[in-house]
Amino acid sequence: MYMVRAFFAVELTDDIRNQCDAVQDMLRHSDAxxxxxxxxxxxxxxxxxGDISDDLLRSVQEIMSEFSFKPTEITVSGVQLHPKKRPRIVWxxxxxxxxxxxxxxxxxxxxxxxxxxSETRIFTPHVTLGRIKRYDPSLRAALEKVAGHAFGQMSVDTITLKKSSLTPLGPVYEDVMEITA
Incomplete structure (x- = not known):
């Protein structure tokens, strides 16, 4: 049985992705x-x-024909460590x-x-910027400089079902299906 790693995502605009890059550059100065x-x-x-069978992925695609959502506007603004105690992610x-x-x-x-x-945690919309492998207090100091950073606003009218392949050079994503509002 063939397994695939899959997830639903909202793609970001190039402008917001450029702001992600700029913030990452500012945070690289920490010793973390x-x-x-x-x-x-x-x-x-x-x-x-998660990792699901190819057959289940096809079933997900079939059932998504029943899915509808309203388009919305979102704002990406602010940077924080998560969780607050023993942070593992910058988002x-x-x-x-x-x-x-x-x-x-x-x-x-x-x-x-x-x-x-269903996920047991409450959904918290965010954009992961980095995963912390070794924390250093200098990261919080660097974060203070970008904490209120405005990345931008965008309209969301498409949700994408993606496959993810993990490689030594990082993940490779492949779009499986787009669902439009």
Whole structure:
């Protein structure tokens, strides 16, 4: 049985991705060790499906024909460490007026009959900028300089189902399906 790593995502505009790159450059001056997300691959993950069979992926695609959502405007602004204690991720905050939480709830409802479980944590929209491999207090000092950074605003009218292949050079994403509002 062939397994694929899959997730639903919102793609970012080039302008917001350029701002991700600029913020990463400002944070590189800390002594912390991070694995930075390639800005060209930066996105908002709505729902991570994990490693699923190719057959289940086809079933997900079929059931998504029932999925509909309203387009929305989002703002990417602010940078923080997550979680606050023993941080593992640097992310950019996303304001979406509850759109993401409602959209994820609908995805969960549609995918439950396929045995795909709901996330137990409350959905927090964000853009991962880097994963912390070795924390250093200088990261918080660097973060203070970009904490309120405005990345930009954008319209969301498409959700993409993606496959992810992990390689030694980082993940490689392939679009499987686009769902438009």
């Amino acid at each position: 060790k991070l694995n930075w997300v390639n800005p060209a691959l930066a996105h908002i993950t709505l729902k991570f499906l 950019a905050d996303v304001s979406d007026n509850g759109w993401g939480e409602a959209t994820v709830a609908e995805l969960d409802r549609l995918l439950a009959p396929l045995g795909i479980t």
